Amino acid sequence: MRVSNLLRWPGTGFPDILETGDAELDDYLRVLDRHCLGSRSVRRQYVEEIRDNMLEARDQAVKAGQTVEAANASVVADFGPAEELARVQRQQRWRNFRRGAVTMGLSFALLMLLFQLLAGGLADPGPLVLAEMFVFHGLFFGFFMGFWFAFMFAPAAPEGGVSAQSQMDKADGYEVYSPGLSKVLAILLGLVMLILGGMTVAGMLGRGLMADVGVAANLLLTVLALHVAFGLRVAFTRIQVDGDSIRIRTLLREYYLDRDSISKFEELGRLQQAIYPLAGKTYQLHWQDEKGSHALYLGLNGEMVNGDRLRVLLRPE
The missing domain is CATH 2.30.29.30 (Pleckstrin-homology domain (PH domain)/Phosphotyrosine-binding domain (PTB))
Incomplete structure (x- = not known):
């Protein structure tokens, strides 16, 4: 399996919902999707935006007097090689990965360092071990979170497509809501945070698995756990x-x-x-x-x- 295919999982195929019914435009979009990175939902948002722009440009050309076939050829020529547009998308995904890996990895590493200092101080387990753990936490958490938000997670698009303008033009009502999977994950994460909060409260009272951690560290974890749980x-x-x-x-x-x-x-x-x-x-x-x-x-x-x-x-x- 090619490494690039791993960065297109899940759903490596072209989303049929993006087909326009025009063979020339569909071939262009398929080539574009084939060279893009990210999960199906990530690629779909980018390809759908290009598709909407191409259809809008074609409609304007037809209104100006061109035939549909001539308008399609003109639009494809104006947009340039699909591989070049895909290269722009790949660069954007990698930028998002680097930015997410650094910011989220550093934030998590600092949080864990603070927790370790509150729990045992600088002497225990020692500066060298603390430095090694700081690097490990930053790289481990940063890599996976950066990968998730760059290649797996796609922000929710307006109903019916990613073209915000087409949605804004509609006069009918709409709803703003979180998808069902988000609710399930929020419930599960909330339960985990509440359990962690209960363990840290017990630890401050000298009971349970967190009894030896220290009051300050338990208090910090309690505040963080409850903050996350209520925020969900x-x-x-x-x-x-x-x-x-x-x-x-x-x-x-x-x-x-x-x-x-x-x-x-x-x-x-x-x-x-x-x-x-x-x-x-x-x-x-x-x-x-x-x-x-x-x-x-x-x-x-x-x-x-x-x-x-x-x-x-x-x-x-």
Whole structure:
């Protein structure tokens, strides 16, 4: 098996849903997909964006008086070799891998180093061992997380395709939600974090497997575990948009508001993002109605279907 095929798993074949029905364009898209990297969902988003742009350019050429065959040939020539577009996609995937591996690997290594220092200090197990563990944690976690987000994970696209503009032009309502798999993973990870939190609390009381770790380290792990567990509730947020009417259902409450009533919608700063327990980017939404002023912390992440579309809608004009 070629190494490049491993970077195209799962789903190495061309997604049939991307076919246009035109042999010339479909052949171009198949060549493009064959030279791209990433899972089927990652490749599909890139190829679908190119396909939509090609179809738009073809339609404009037909309106200008060209035949469909001539327009197809012109579009293929204008877009250039499919291999070149695929090269751009591969470079982008590798950039994402390097960036993710460094940032997430370094963050995890620093966290584990802090935990080890709180648990045993610098003398135990010693500076050299701590340095080796720092490198190991950074490389191990960074590699797998960088690989996941670069080659496996594709942010949720708007329903019906990745073309955001075509979705924005539709007048009918839509929903913003996390897919079922995200909910299942959130439940499983939440249970793991709650179990870890219970173990660390028991450790602070001198009981269980974490009794010998130390109070400071157990306290840190308790805070982190609970922070992650409570932040996962964003997977159960569901937002219904119907024209200018917006219905927001969180895990515990439900809100109704109109687009015109929104006074502010802004992303929290980095420090506030780190403190507030919501997975993904956290926004503060302010609106007014007959009952007065209201504020809500709203979490949106790349896994949520139509999430980008909602961000555009909520920003007050």
